[in-house]
Amino acid sequence: RLFHIRTPIILFVVVFAALISLALGCKVGFYQATCPRAESIVQSVVKSAIRSNPTYAPGILRLFFHDCFVNGCDASVLLDGSTSEQTASTNSHLRGFEVISAAKARVETECPGVVSCADILALAARDSVVETGLPRWEVPTGRRDGLVSRAEDALKLPGSRDSAEVQIEKFAAKGLNIEELVTLVGGHTIGTSACARFVHRLYNYSNTNAPDPHIDQAFLPNLQTLCPEHGDRTIRVDLDTGSVNNFDTSYYENLRKGRGVLESDTKLWTHHITQNLVQQFISVGRPNQLTFSKKFARAMVKLSQVEVKTGNEGEIRRICNRIN
The missing domain is CATH 1.10.520.10 (Peroxidase; domain 1)
Structure with a gap:
């Protein structure tokens, strides 16, 4: 493999x-x-x-x-x-x-x-x-x-700058609860993001002329090197530093350490309700990984059934990028 x-x-x-x-x-x-x-x-x-x-x-x-x-x-x-x-x-x-x-x-x-x-x-x-x-x-x-x-x-x-409250509202509108939100966002463990989605956190967060204080100070220089203030905004950065090729729970540990790349991800750690749910996936070890695996699978099944069209609704396209 x-x-x-x-x-x-x-x-x-x-x-x-x-x-x-x-x-x-x-x-x-x-x-x-x-x-x-x-x-x-x-x-x-x-x-x-x-x-x-x-x-x-x-x-x-x-x-x-x-x-x-x-x-x-x-x-x-x-x-x-x-x-x-x-x-x-x-x-x-x-x-x-x-x-x-x-x-x-x-x-x-x-x-x-x-x-x-x-x-x-x-x-x-x-x-x-x-x-x-x-x-x-x-x-x-x-x-x-x-x-x-x-x-x-x-x-x-959901947007990369959304607060935890806004994320909760958007997921609820699709019939997904808070635990499913936190679980599905765990997909960022294999994700990347363009600098454009988070560079605002690195230099002049909320017009303070300073970086987002929630970013770990030891981690900040790494992000600034990858995404210079006036650099290429299309450069992609791993959302789970050090483990981007493995679908695991290290993404949640990075949130706890202040190493969340997206502001929306960081908000899940700084909000008291979602923080408790993030915490459940932080414990190291095989049992915790299996718990995450099962919950992620269940959440994906539920997501896959959001507002689906069945029966005589819609069509079966012959080519995916255009209707018949």
Whole structure:
């Protein structure tokens, strides 16, 4: 494997029945009769892509999150267009589109017009996380693809400067509770961010002519070296310093140490309610990692069913970046 895995390679056989029943029309094994190799094809494409370029793992996970938070998990973020979701400023650094397109093309060759782009993206997000160290979990399928993609709808997405209160409100609007918020943000353990998203913290935070005081003083020079005050704002920086290739709980430990890169992440440690939830993942050791793995899987299943389209809603796109 490309990544060092700290947790044992075990199969999550747990089918989160209570969650899965929330999305009528979605179920584990939806394509068993109509396209039985769909999931293995997607897995093969994703695995190959990540082994050739590890940055695809966080890219695909983020792509999935940005899709689900805007009008549900309907692959609307994949649609091209001069005013589509892709053109929103918050989506300017999304990546992984080509991997989803490649998986869709392979699936279409075997089962034309059967498997939705929304399901391929959901499966690819799971497979990306598995490639970086988490045990596999089952993903309910049966979503259909949306017909609308508007840049203005991306305002619903959590932002890199959001307070804990705002993040809680945005997640609640999607039916996700505070613990699921803190758990899903743990995906930043394999993430990166452009300097543009946090450079305001490094030099003149809130017009104080000083850095954000919540940043660890020993860590601050590292960020300033990577992101000079008047430097290239597109340079990408690891969100989990020292462990970005492993899907583990060190991200939470970095928040405790004042080494959160994004302001929104730091706010989860400085807010008393979310801090208690961050703290639960900080304990070192295998049992804690397994607890995080299980909670992350459950939260991903729930996220994957936000405002899904099923039955006769939407369509099954032939190509993911445009409607039929």
